[in-house]
Amino acid sequence: MGGTFDPIHHGHLVAASEVQAQFGLEQVIFVPTGQPWQKTHEVVSPAEDRYLMTVVATASNPRFQVSRVDIDRAGPTYTADTLADLRALYPEAELYFITGADALEQILSWHRVDELFELAHFIGVTRPGYQLAGEHLPKGAVSLVEIPAMAISSTGCRQRVRAGLPVWYLVPDGIVQYIAKRGLYRGEDDSAGVEWGPRPSGT
Ligand SMILES: Nc1ncnc2c1ncn2[C@@H]1O[C@H](COP(=O)(O)OP(=O)(O)OP(=O)(O)O)[C@@H](O)[C@H]1O
Numbered sequence: 001m002g003g004t005f006d007p008i009h010h011g012h013l014v015a016a017s018e019v020q021a022q023f024g025l026e027q028v029i030f031v032p033t034g035q036p037w038q039k040t041h042e043v044v045s046p047a048e049d050r051y052l053m054t055v056v057a058t059a060s061n062p063r064f065q066v067s068r069v070d071i072d073r074a075g076p077t078y079t080a081d082t083l084a085d086l087r088a089l090y091p092e093a094e095l096y097f098i099t100g101a102d103a104l105e106q107i108l109s110w111h112r113v114d115e116l117f118e119l120a121h122f123i124g125v126t127r128p129g130y131q132l133a134g135e136h137l138p139k140g141a142v143s144l145v146e147i148p149a150m151a152i153s154s155t156g157c158r159q160r161v162r163a164g165l166p167v168w169y170l171v172p173d174g175i176v177q178y179i180a181k182r183g184l185y186r187g188e189d190d191s192a193g194v195e196w197g198p199r200p201s202g203t
Pocket residue numbers: 002003004005006011012015098099100101102103104125126127128150151152153154155156
């Protein structure tokens with residue numbers, strides 16, 4: 001399951017848990033994006049913060065793991081590369097890629113989209129406010145799955161922190177504490193965040 005996870009919230013965790021159970025998956029690998037190229041108009045927190053929050057949020061579930069493949073690859077993050085890297089790490093695995101209804105809606109705009117459906121089977125999950133549909137995708141390429149509705153978004157969480165409102169119970173307890181400790185999402189200019197563009201050299 002790929003995501004910017006800025007921050008990871010209970011919508012992500014419920015989606016992963018539900019798909020794991022419904023499909024009997026051995027493990028769900030959360031893959032925080034390196035440079036989410038379609039979010040260039042947004043300020044995104046440093047990859048290491050998003051990675052660490054994902055580790056903290058998933059630590060208690062033995063079927064959840066976190067991968068660094070996207071944050072360790074230079075340049076924009078493309079799922080075709082993510083899936084190729086995971087295939088190299090797990091040559092025998094059956095690979096599935098989990099997306100919410102909003103991401104699935106946009107998938108034809110993804111880089112090297114023609115390759116994607118050869119690299120993994122896609123699983124689209126319901127998300128409040130979006131229509132889950134797969135007619136625009138190759139036949140048999142995607143499974144559509146109903147999950148418990150969680151009307152939570154990372155954007156909403158960031159806005160609440162900025163407005164001084166609580167995010168308790170929208171995100172795991174450890175994430176509330178991580179956000180406070182690192183001072184994420186506080187200011188208009190998001191001082192802990194970075195605008196996407198080339199990484200500073202040496203980082
Ligand atoms: N509440 C939710 N229910 C189901 N799927 C979700 C939910 N929130 C996110 N997802 C899915 O999880 C994946 C990663 O999402 P992402 O990290 O961009 O979170 P987001 O809440 O959509 O963030 P933002 O508000 O910043 O766009 C995407 O496939 C997205 O569709």
